[in-house]
Amino acid sequence: MSWSWEYAFEAETESRAAPAFLAEVEQRADELVRAAEAVHLHGRDHEGLDPKGGDIIVPGGWFRYQILVRSERVYIIQLICPGG
Template identity: 60%
Template sequence: MESKAEELVRAAEALQVHGQAHDGVDPKGGDIIIPGGMFTYQVVIRSERIYIVQITYLGF
């Protein structure tokens, strides 16, 4: 999960260079499937943050 989250942060940094100056709508969050489960995230550009809002462990 950590490597996927880091990947997500790098992509957000590349796409949203002027985070604090952003005055539009934040992009829709999403789900990332990883071995054994998934996690749901939300990007908040103006705060320059990516929030993990749910972690689902499927036990395999």
């Protein structure tokens, strides 16, 4: 398995009207994946707690993410796009 990201809880359906916002979110999600993969080289063998997720501001709004190391996944769990 290799690292990737995905939307959780159908988060992207709330922002379908804002494709530029979603493009920004997806670009930052790709960056989060690369960073998580570099920090957790052997994600499947990880022991202990997962790192704390966070919020990232992008043009047009912000999003909340969570990293699950043993699953080698970054999940986008909430999108806030006030104008979308």
